[in-house]
Amino acid sequence: MEDYNKIIESLGVKFHKSKNVKILQSLNISNFYDVENTILILNKGELRFGEEQELVKEGEMLFIPGGKSVNVTFGSNPVESLSNDEYMSRKEEFFKGFHYSELEDTVSENFSLVNFEAKVFDSVNFFTSLDLPPFIIHKSDRLTTIIRTIIKENVSELAGSERVVKINTDYLVVEIVRYIIKNRLFVEQLATNSTYFKDPRLIDIFAYIKENLNGDLSNKVLANVANVSEDYVGQYFKMLTGINPQDYIEYQRMEKAVQLLRTTKKSIRDIGKEVGYKDTAYFCRRFKMMFGIPAGKMRRRESLMNV
Incomplete structure (x- = not known):
């Protein structure tokens, strides 16, 4: 408890x-x-x-x-x-x-x-x-x-x-x-998924990703943050969380993009750059693949709570 x-x-x-x-x-x-x-x-x-x-x-x-x-x-x-x-x-x-x-x-x-x-x-x-x-x-x-x-x-x-x-x-x-x-x-x-909340190295990775969504978040960088080897960091992250670090990073980037789409008037291009995507077309493809709708429609839509 x-x-x-x-x-x-x-x-x-x-x-x-x-x-x-x-x-x-x-x-x-x-x-x-x-x-x-x-x-x-x-x-x-x-x-x-x-x-x-x-x-x-x-x-x-x-x-x-x-x-x-x-x-x-x-x-x-x-x-x-x-x-x-x-x-x-x-x-x-x-x-x-x-x-x-x-x-x-x-x-x-x-x-x-x-x-x-x-x-x-x-x-x-x-x-x-x-x-x-x-x-x-x-x-x-x-x-x-x-x-x-x-x-x-x-x-x-x-x-x-x-x-x-x-x-x-x-x-x-x-x-x-x-x-x-x-x-x-x-x-x-x-039992399986709550254990990683106790690992300070993983918490450091989470915090670093959050603060650097528009930067370099390669396994090499994450390995330095956690003070483990580059070859091991992906295995380490997946062992504790069940997903590989790059999938987690993409989810965090897209989650931030949704927040920006809902709360700002920034262009989709600028939002893509702010969350780490230099190529706007690629950002839009990945966004639609994850959420099922284009980024522009996410901006125009009101969620179920706004009916």
Whole structure:
């Protein structure tokens, strides 16, 4: 338990968005995806996910770790199945946000969600690094209260609302971790993938990559950071994380690119350079391969939270 306490203390948690959403028309999104973590609570209706279309019941939650693509069906008897890209250009047909005060009165199928990041030493996505799949959180009064509080405070004009949102987002992450441990979920993944959080050399690599995304991140450079041989650094990194360092670096670069696309007006060319791609065309190809949509559409789109 002490190890989990250390990991939790190392997490940098950041709130992104929250929303109550009415389902205007049922649909299936074949590859729902977001860089940040998403937790959905089904208030009314049906929600299914995964290849087996596992049912989320009313009052239950679906947790989708950042970076995980998942098949999600919103509502009963969907008439259409869309890719995430297709959905983004037609989202107004299917979803509509509504105010917190309407939650108890709405007769439509609906859900609430919170979108957030949780990074170990502000460097690596915690839940993604554990390789956790999307999963159901069965009825939890604590998590329900936290989600409702975040959504309510996020639109509040009361003094301190931003602080309340921040505190409750921290609490949200702790409760998700506690739920996983209490219910002994993903025991093998936790045992295998949490060990590297204890290795200071690997933490140094994470921190260096974060600060130098637009620079030279070859294995030779990483070997110097970790004080291991160039021949060994790739094996060392993969042994502890399950992926090779260059795949991890590309994910971090693309994650940063998404953040810049969403929050700045910088050109796609400049963003590509800022995250380490001198060739804009190559950056765009890799971006589409990873996210399934062009970088330009990622910039123009609003995510599910903005319906």
